[in-house]
Amino acid sequence: MTRHVVVIGAGPAGLGATTAAVRAGARVTLLDSADQAGGQYHRMPPDAYEARRPFRVCESERCDWWPGAAVWALERRDSGPPRVHVVRGPDADGDGRRRCVLRADALVLAPGAHDRVLPFPGWELPGVVTAGAAQVLAKGERVAVGGRVLVAGTGPFLLPVAASLLDVGAHVLGVLEAGTAGALLRGWARRPWELAGQAGRGAELGAYAARLARGRVPYRTGRGVVEARGDGRVEEVVTARLRADWSVVPGSEQVLTVDALCVTHGFTPRLELPVAAGCALLDGFVAVDGDQATSAPGVYAAGEVTGIAGAPAARDEGVVAGWMAGGGTPGRLGATRRRRDEGRAFASRLAAAHPIGRRWADWLRPDTIVCRCEETDYGTLRDAAASRLDARAVRLGTRAGLGPCQARICGPTLAELLDTNPHHRPIAWPIRLGELANPPAEPKEGT
Template sequence: MTSRHVVVVGAGPAGLAAAEAALGAGARVTLIDAAEQPGGQYHRMLPEAYHATRPEVLQHGWSAFDRRRRRVLAHPRCAWWPEASVWALERPDPEHPGPPRVHVLRGQADGGERRRTTLDPDALVLAVGAHDRVLPFPGWELPGVFTAGAAQALAKGERVVVGDRVVVAGTGPFLLPVAASLLEAGSEVLEVLEANTARTVARGWSRRPWQLAAQVGKGGELAEYTALLVRHRVPYRLGRTVIEARGDGRVEEVVTARLRTDWSVVPGSERTAAVDAVCVTHGFSPQLELPVAAGCALRTTPGGEFVAVDDDQATDCPGVYAAGEITGIAGAPAARAEGALAGWLAAAGDPGTPALRALRRSRDQGRAFAERLARAHPIGAAWPAWLRPGTVVCRCEEADYASIRRAAVDRASTGARVAKLETRAGLGPCQARVCGPTVAELNARLAGEPVGRPAEGLPAPTPHRRPIAQPIRLGELAAAPEPPPRPPTPSDSPPPSPR
């Protein structure tokens, strides 16, 4: 019998685990990722040309990851497609339900020799991850203001420091590994600022404390990061954040302030610090373009909007599974468990395999952790008070707060599409990936509507609906796609259980 062909999009912790499990179930696997090496942001690797002698220095769980990476990439039934991006998913004929056709561009994103091809898998696993969400503040468009993820990627993936004197600010545990990466790369981190107050953080993390026993590994990571900050004498301050960046041509100083529980500024608490870089993150936004293109339903949670999956990680789109941060921000261990579940079942592995019980337990513990994370590190409702009329909200199109406010109160611009055309917010190169959630929230607040819900009588906005999910040149679009390479030949070895 011919083995199933499983396409896995994304080679981070979830995608790599999905590929390994699908191979273990006897499937042929095509693993696709935009990076040169697997690992995602969590296990971002230095380029091979660096000849790193100790790649594990900036990594947690490196040994297990390295073993999994080598097993997957060396497997005879695995086709590894690095520097490849899925630019579209084509839904099948409704009368013949199944996973969508996968349109792929292979080659360096800035190169001129990219090749277009298509894949028709028996099952599709989406593990495309998330990116930083950053709330706007005066001066955030200045050079030297980085998302925390970008700063960490440069430090871990290139050994490049974004600045000599850096402030790390925002909310969530991700602030700690970012600061650690900067310190290890040679930056001086002046302070780490958590916007939520000690009371909010403590209330979120202390609820049902016995559940934290399942997160022993995260406790070890926290201890390591804390020790590193203490060793470098980096203060960690709760209830304070960056509310303004200043500089002539690039950031030269930041204004920080103490915040109340709702993130309103405490008058008189402002303080100025000289910096040459600032790294900011206010949580994560899942990359939902491909799940939406496939037709997957979404669910709304206190932590944001995510792909809806069942107990098997299957979406409501036949043959499509989802794993990792697009189903909830729960950390790498939960992402690996979700990926292994999705990969094994996408490959038609035995659903009664005992190992699946442990995977589901780890997945469920991760989901509980995600709920705790959302409670302990919420985004305060009063953050728009930081903004001024001239504050840039959409950096691509330089749309400012004043223009968004005018469109929100103008009844003729009530429709989301009309408001977008009037302000141009979301029409730039990022196609609202960065500013979209912020503009939607500002519009709701200014219109007096509940945040996260469409205005009465209007259709729900679909900011993730993009027929073309990734940039593609017109010449590439016009060229005939190459036939897909011959899939790997199945092995006769018996399948092991998922891990």
């Protein structure tokens, strides 16, 4: 009997998994909340997407491609992978969305990650955007988020974002890397032979650096944005020199006039579905074995949820996961597995070179918003935590993390400030009560 594999996420990892599962002889249902496959890495304007048609696996007879499909819950079973609860269709007012339930022989989780932004005074002002959002507009719509833009945070992702902004006509004032030069050197220079298989990544970063040099964009290490100011929207930012622990060097503050600020402090894996499936975590990521299998029966994971290593590594992980989920012969894909292992080593190197400094909370003031949905400020959260209530009571009392985004944005911040689990949410995607009241559509035959 043909195996049915459900793949959640159509980025590099999900597409790799789908391709491999189809080649292994399985039938695949590929789900993604976006209207186009490819994820952030392959994002392109709609006209270019239609011209290139780059993901032919979505047109395979063995692949059922569901764009605009959001997985809102996973229902565990006594044996095998969980049932997948999905809503599909237009989302403007709820009309046309329908609820479906998928049953599969194997499940591949590849939901990806999103930008992490540490709070600082003024970060909620219009014009302050995540670096990922700026790149979505630049790559997908050919629109710049502003005319005078500063890019700040930490990690190599700052470089392609700045390059994308230059390509759409923005004046990029600079790229600020919060990590000090010494921290970056120690992280990247340790055991340099491990980087031998990552020459392609080095060439890619070199090309971005060259693009910034042609655009006369300065790149500064050990400096970050500690405040944004403006009347109704961001008009200026305060930058400061940072120590290795990200504490501010007194007297190093500078003020820059901007109309947009792009900021990212690394990435947060989207762990809501893995946690709902019962997958064990290790160091903040999904723990997997050599076949990309998780601790949950019949569930595999690939991509950023297992470690932030970039699109090529995510694709290799997806190929291994899809091959095994589809019933492929164990022990195959030797070259892919070797590249995957090199990618994992690169992820460890990336984390070591760009850690979050433990003193970032020094930037906060009592009136600094830490939960944008509920407008909970740091002073309120700190006072509630000082009352010695447990973390759950603090969140209920302050409403931090309980707004529409359900802690997707502020969750990692709250986890550090309150020592909580930011990913335990039985409902992983917003769904209306009316949609819950309607019975789910009958699954297709064999699903």
